[in-house]
Amino acid sequence: MNPYYTNEKEAFRQKVRLFAEKEIKPLAQELDANETFSVELSQKMGREGLYGIDIPEEYGGLGMDTISYIIAVEEIARVDGSQAATMAAHNSLGVAPIYNFGTEEQKKSLLPDLLNGNKLWAFGLTETNAGSDARGVDTKATKMLDGWSIKGRKRYITNGSNELMDGITVLAQTGEKDGKSTYSTFLVKRDTSGFSTQRTLGKMMWRASDTAEINMDNCLVADADILGTENKGLGQMLKTLDSGRLSIAAMGLGLAQGAFEMALTYAKEREQFGKPISNFQSIQFKLADMDLKIELARNLLYKACWLKDNNQPFGKEAAMAKLYCSDVAAEVSDEGVQIFAGAGLFKNQDIERFYRDHRILRIGEGTTEILKLVISRGLGL
Numbered sequence: 001m002n003p004y005y006t007n008e009k010e011a012f013r014q015k016v017r018l019f020a021e022k023e024i025k026p027l028a029q030e031l032d033a034n035e036t037f038s039v040e041l042s043q044k045m046g047r048e049g050l051y052g053i054d055i056p057e058e059y060g061g062l063g064m065d066t067i068s069y070i071i072a073v074e075e076i077a078r079v080d081g082s083q084a085a086t087m088a089a090h091n092s093l094g095v096a097p098i099y100n101f102g103t104e105e106q107k108k109s110l111l112p113d114l115l116n117g118n119k120l121w122a123f124g125l126t127e128t129n130a131g132s133d134a135r136g137v138d139t140k141a142t143k144m145l146d147g148w149s150i151k152g153r154k155r156y157i158t159n160g161s162n163e164l165m166d167g168i169t170v171l172a173q174t175g176e177k178d179g180k181s182t183y184s185t186f187l188v189k190r191d192t193s194g195f196s197t198q199r200t201l202g203k204m205m206w207r208a209s210d211t212a213e214i215n216m217d218n219c220l221v222a223d224a225d226i227l228g229t230e231n232k233g234l235g236q237m238l239k240t241l242d243s244g245r246l247s248i249a250a251m252g253l254g255l256a257q258g259a260f261e262m263a264l265t266y267a268k269e270r271e272q273f274g275k276p277i278s279n280f281q282s283i284q285f286k287l288a289d290m291d292l293k294i295e296l297a298r299n300l301l302y303k304a305c306w307l308k309d310n311n312q313p314f315g316k317e318a319a320m321a322k323l324y325c326s327d328v329a330a331e332v333s334d335e336g337v338q339i340f341a342g343a344g345l346f347k348n349q350d351i352e353r354f355y356r357d358h359r360i361l362r363i364g365e366g367t368t369e370i371l372k373l374v375i376s377r378g379l380g381l
């Protein structure tokens with residue numbers, strides 16, 4: 001049997017699809033138009049079990065595999081990029097590092113509330129001088145008699161300011177060893193003195209998702225708030241991004257699937273020259289190309305997930321999947337608009353939102369250019 005398409009996985013897909021169609025789709029256009037982050041939808045996603053799909057049940061997760069998680073991201077992105085961003089960032093960037101690198105105490109104290117939808121957790125790598133280059137972080141953690149004092153500013157942080165946000169995992173410089181900076185990751189709670197956050201409005205895409213700037217002005221945290229082990233921060237962040245790329249790829253795949261379905265339906269309904277435009281070969285070939293690219297993207301992505309689930313190296317394949325799925329999202333949403341033509345340029349059509357939402361996917365969690373470096377390194381170059 002094809003391991004990607006078991007009955008259990010297809011039943012799970014249908015369950016998430018039903019939820020997305022019923023709860024998210026009717027609200028997506030208005031939330032996007034008003035740049036509204038929906039606390040209610042975020043909580044509903046948690047109650048539906050969409051946080052911690054691949055986390056063991058003992059911590060409150062569903063104990064399923066990576067492909068199942070990726071199917072869920074795909075299904076949410078099929079109807080709305082913003083909610084998919086909230087969900088995927090919380091899972092891949094918020095929850096996953098705590099589960100993968102945290103101490104037992106950190107996992108037991110933080111994970112239950114992060115998995116049931118009560119709270120969200122963010123991930124802070126990016127700063128003014130640290131985008132593609134993680135080593136550029138200027139945030140500093142200074143050892144004090146009793147814990148660490150953190151000073152720095154993070155930008156473009158998903159889930160960074162909404163009322164459910166409970167804290168963030170931040171990468172900070174901790175000192176020097178052999179002439180090189182050392183880095184650790186810290187779990188910083190929102191209620192820490194000196195912590196402030198502000199939502200960044202005016203995005204082109206994912207307008208209903210929460211993007212924020214976070215300022216830490218000598219935030220005092222305990223030694224026990226280092227994520228896992230001291231001075232392992234850079235490796236933890238880069239490993240987190242390897243897995244995170246699978247979820248950005250899933251957002252690309254889901255967006256492409258949604259755009260394709262819209263274009264197919266419209267092509268059968270819209271008539272010109274006395275017949276549906278789907279009768280014209282140029283439109284048929286566009287739809288055939290879209291379907292082919294989506295099928296290739298899905299197989300590439302699921303293979304990368306399968307490698308991860310089977311404890312095999314998957315960094316190169318995750319980079320390939322993210323690169324290809326984000327390209328397919330761009331191409332399919334663009335051709336989707338072409339099929340809608342004039343009608344696709346107005347905000348009352350979901351295809352307009354999908355066309356804007358695709359644009360982040362070639363940028364976040366490794367730009368296309370950086371992914372080509374990762375793939376080249378995977379080739380030993």
Ligand SMILES: Cc1cc2nc3c(=O)[nH]c(=O)nc-3n(C[C@H](O)[C@H](O)[C@H](O)COP(=O)(O)OP(=O)(O)OC[C@H]3O[C@@H](n4cnc5c(N)ncnc54)[C@H](O)[C@@H]3O)c2cc1C
Binds near residue numbers: 125126130132
């Ligand atoms: C909506 C949104 C949400 C985000 N959420 C988060 C989050 O939750 N947490 C977080 O930490 N970050 C987050 N980010 C940050 C995101 O991951 C970065 O924007 C991304 O990594 C790129 O960094 P940059 O924008 O600084 O681009 P830069 O690194 O400045 O890149 C500029 C250009 O130079 C190219 N370039 C850079 N270095 C090289 C090189 N060595 N070789 C070839 N080309 C190169 C890039 O490909 C790009 O084309 C988010 C960003 C956005 C927009």
